[in-house]
Amino acid sequence: MKLNCSRTKFSPIYVYAILLGSLATHCFGETGNSTIRVLSYNIHHGAGTDGKLDLQRIARVIRSANPDIVALQEVDQRVTRSGTIDQPAELAKLTGMQVLFAGNIALQGGLYGNAVLTRFAVNEQEHILLPNHDKGEQRGLIRAKLQLGELGHLAAKINFTATHFDHRSNETERIASAHKINKIAADTPNSLSLLAGDINDVRGSETLKVLQSHWKIAGPALATIPSAKPTRQIDFIFFRPEDRWTVTKTQVLGEAVASDHRAILSVLEFSGQVVEHQEVESPSIERSRPDRKSLLLAPTPDGQQRVARNVQQWQPRKKAILAAMQSVMGQLPEAPPNSIPEIELIEEIDCGEYVRRKILYQSQPGNKTPAYLCIPKQALRPNAKPLPAVLCLHPTDNTVGNGVVVGLGGKPNRQYASELTVRGYVTLAPAYPLLADYQPNLKDLGWESGTLLAVWDNMRAIDLLGSLPFVDSRAIGAIGHSLGGHNAIYTAAFDERIVAIVSSCGFDSYQDYYGGDPRNWIAGKGWTQLRYMPKLSDYAGRLNEIPFDFDQILGTLAPRPVMVVAPLHDSNFQADSVDWVTQNAAAVYELHGQAKHLTVLHPDCKHDFPEPMRMRAYQMFDEFLKNQ
Secondary structure, X not given: OOOOOOOOOOOOOOEEEEOOOOOOOOXXXXXXXXXXXXXXXXXHHHEXXXXXXXXXXXXXXXXXOOOOEEEEEEEEXXXXXXXXXXXXXXXXXXXXXXXXXXXXXXXXXXXXXXXXXXXXXXXXEEEEEOOOOOOOOOOEEEEEEEEEEEEOOEEEEEEEEEEEOOOOOOOHHHHHHHHHHHHHHHOOOOOOEEEEEEOOOOOOOHHHHHHHOOOEEOOOOOOOEOOOOOOEOOXXXXXXXXXXXXXXXXXXXXXXXOOOOOOEEEEEEEOOOOOOOOOOOOOOOOOOOOOHHXXXXXXXXXXXXXXXXXXXXXXXXXXXXXXXXXXXXXOOXXXXXXXXXXXXXXXXXXXXXXXXXXXXXXXXXXXEEEEEEEEEHHHHOOOOOOEEEEEEEOOOOOOOHHHXXXXXXXXXXXXHHXXXXXXXXXXXXXXXXXXXXXXXXXXXXXXXXXXXXXXXXXHHHHHHHHHOOOEEEEEEEEEEEOHHHHHHHHHHHHOOOEEEEEEEOOOOXXXXXXXXXXXXXXXXXXXXXXXXXXXXXXXOOOHXXXXXXXXXXXXXXXXXXXXXEOOOOOOOOOHHHHHHHHHHHHHHHHHOOOHHHEEEEOOOOOXXXXXXXXXXXXXXXXXXXXXX
């Protein structure tokens, strides 16, 4: 029997399967009725309430329920505290079941996460990281498509999800995780689906209300913790669609010592014709998911590759990534030495606490870039201390362009240049090529892409900022939303004078852009437009061959602080994909000893930059720019 991982979307840390002999696969008759026994068990890494570490005892509890599928939480793999045992593999041997494991946290030389035991064949499986708020413990889920057998002439399959939510008193992260699971479930609305795990919240909580908007809880309220005398239920089994399942029994097992949770069992019967929702993907698009280790593979002088073990060994890899970017964007010219762009003042407006200057600056011979320069009045006083500055890059707006970030576009969640100036920063907001009133002729100016011209304009903007007597040239940041979000990332990759970066709704993996819809990769569409990178159209149908992706670009920014805002319901850039990208890039930050400098926030909204996220961004700038 073969485990097919060809459609595994994310493997941010480690996912694996062990196949043991011939699995006890159920066969179904033509009546269309079948029963499944599902167990959920937080095993507390095998440590019982008596202080003993005993996996055989855990296995006995599992076997006593005779389950078909088991969701396990708090599972160690080769972790020191549990004797460096590969617990998933050991439990597979002890129960005679197939196992899937996904480690969410690196711990004491091993991994800590979730596991699934099953008697059924696994057709597909994926590991998805859940939102992580305020640098808490990383949580995740395993989602598997299980082949139950044959029902008439149709294959009987179910989607099974095993998870473990955050335990802290603030339920914000749990609510965000519930929304994420609901979004995943909505992709296959007609499929038979089960969800099981430690939700770390109770019936009536907002977390459970969100889940119950898409899922039905199997059985009545049954307490699962503390194991000695249970008083609360936080371990649940859910099912959907509601009209396709019948719950024949739900019970909490009586064993009270093996773990600090009791195991919960549901016996469910599904009925009716099994018609599975088909997820349609273009056969012309291939996806490839390189793991974290591959990002650390650096070229060596003898033409080989090795995993970088320190920052010095990483440098050739960084150089290669920047070269790969230029192979698509075009070649970035050498910056002119000690060159200050000429400025033409168009108008100056008194905005109360600051002045706003509309300017043109000469980014290159034959081209003047429009921009808004906002200066706190305190900076213009005699002998004033130089202030930090932020490059404020605007989202797509073909009417007012860069005016939207200084309050001229009527969009309150886009006015970050104005807000930062009031907060005590000098801000500069250049226009983006081929939007609104900035219409340069790229070909005549020698540019192959609007993306690289924007990078160049931004680098020249930093030259300009650095020349101003009221700017501290050692303390320059960059911020942007949507178009501005990836513009900030691209610019910071090529210009290390940018000390701190904020990107809102700016990217996901190129392979996942708008769900990988092939229509977005036709010449002149999506990323292939002239104002982005026309050469990307050469990779239509083979997106996995694009020579760089955002995990690599983020890696080039290490160890500088980067805040990524990725809303859960962004239709442009998928939050799941952002998690995969940033988890990969985190390997480079860890190499630099600055893992906390890469932050991902998942607000519960659509394609937007809400005020709480902007405040978090400004606080990051305060920390890294004002304290420079």
